[in-house]
Amino acid sequence: MSDQLTAHHVKLPDGSIEKQTTTLNLGPTHPATHGVFQNIIEVDGERIVSAEQTVGYIHRAFEKIAERRPLYQITPLTDRLNYCSSPINNMGWHLTCEKLLKVKTPKRVDYLRVLIMELARVADHLICNSIVGVDAGALSVFLYVMQYRELIYEIYEEVCGSRLTTNIGRIGGFERNFTNTAFTKLEKFLDEYPKVLKEFENLLTRNRVFMDRTIGAGPISAERALNYGFTGPNLRAAGVDYDVRVHSPYSSYEDFTFDIPVGKTGDTYDRFLVRNLEMWESMKIITQAYQKIQEFKGAEAEVYHADIPEYYLPDKKDVYTKMEALIYHFKIIMGETEIPPGEVYHSVEGANGELGFYLISDGGRAPYRLHFRRPCFIYYQAFSEMTKGSMLSDAILTMSSLNLIAGEMDA
């Protein structure tokens, strides 16, 4: 009876059930996939024969919206790209504007920016790595570290008043100075976090089950990774020590000493290790930045933005009391300050790779064209090549270790 059924309905090859492949839709709402990505996977047993991935349609047309908006109103759009580390996107955008407007920022601003960007990087890597743990079945790690991301979010909150989509930057610096409470919280973070990170590593790095699950899963060679346009931790895991912070320093990164962790095989385990080591390096940078900031004395210690009234949004208090500030505020918000025509590409080392901004200005109130180079979008196309021939469960881990953020992919 069963022979009849299979022969009739499935059309197996003669005498064999091994050659039958199944098409699986992994996502868009499958609990093991992140965001709204769909993976159409053809499996032979549990081995992947071929995979095709789609991005999912939460497209919000940021680039189109940006064509109608003055520079400042684009900041909230960049927040929502990689929302795990929105300060980096903010800073990247404002650095691009500063490059276009030829604005030079004071040293203290640069160091504050470095500080906040590295905090964001730690927060992002923490989430990514603990999610790799979740996808390998280790939920406790994720729940444990979540409360320590809070340490970072509290600092954001102290600096700008919000936690996730921070809107933290301004052209030329910050909206307000870092308060003493912010620095106290930073000290708390610097004091507590290394212990947590050590414990986090103890739980996973030499964990036998975790190693078995991740070593050799979803590898990519250095050559292929470069050809696929990989950057950031995913490229470094494959053995290429390319880091925008070192190779094209921005915001005074050249004043800091830190190492670039590099992996060998480019598999999931290496990506995990590289991110872990990068958190340690970020801690180094944060400590240095904090020391450098403390060296500023007197009036210099109060500097938190460049002196450029025509581009820097004035303090709200001044807007209500001073005519000058009111005029500048109005002109900036209505997009009537002059933006020079020109085209500029600027990139920063986002938490998961080179985040680039390509901005063309024709001298109008809004950019003529703005393009975001989003690292996630570029990684994800390699997914089918990385998972071909591997097990289905490895594909899940590969996907989470690439650190795909839906908001960034669909910009």
Next chain:
Amino acid sequence: MSLTNDIIKEKLIEKFGDQLTNFEEPYGMLTFEAPKEMNLKVMQFLFDDETLRFQFLTDLTAVHYPNQKGRELAVVYHLHNLVDNIRLRLKVFTDINKPDIFTATKLYSSANWMERETYDFYGINFVGHPNLKRILNVDEMDYFPMRKEYPLEDQTRIDKDDEMFGRGGTFGFGTERNKTGETMAEEDKGNVGDKIV
């Protein structure tokens, strides 16, 4: 670290003569333009040459200039030489009525999705692309939304009822309707300025 913009420019001119035009250096990045049939030749040369080694495609996108007749669409490539750490920008212009450009996927795997995205938004037909279909928008769309003929709504328009967005309503802007039931444009009312009720 001896490769400079001047050397790159010299080598390119030596190889391609005066076919490459519009050499510029906005904000320090070498920018030039190639004829659209030659984009692959130029990129292949940049990729293979022993001193140039532009083997990393950072970014690929397009720009629409509706006023430039016969060369409305520009495809912009950002290439990166990771060894000498130098970037350049290559532009290719095409007619909007026949937007055919050779694909760079054979050279750079990363071009695959970036070209699909560019096709999705600007309708540039990348000749030889293995899978040229929409990526961020739905397949049923029959237009290319990032072109300039589809502008976003002007945020200063007042001829519609947008009380929910902070305009109109109590001030009477955009709430009055004409005989056919449509909202009236402010200039048609004849009461701009002094007697808004």
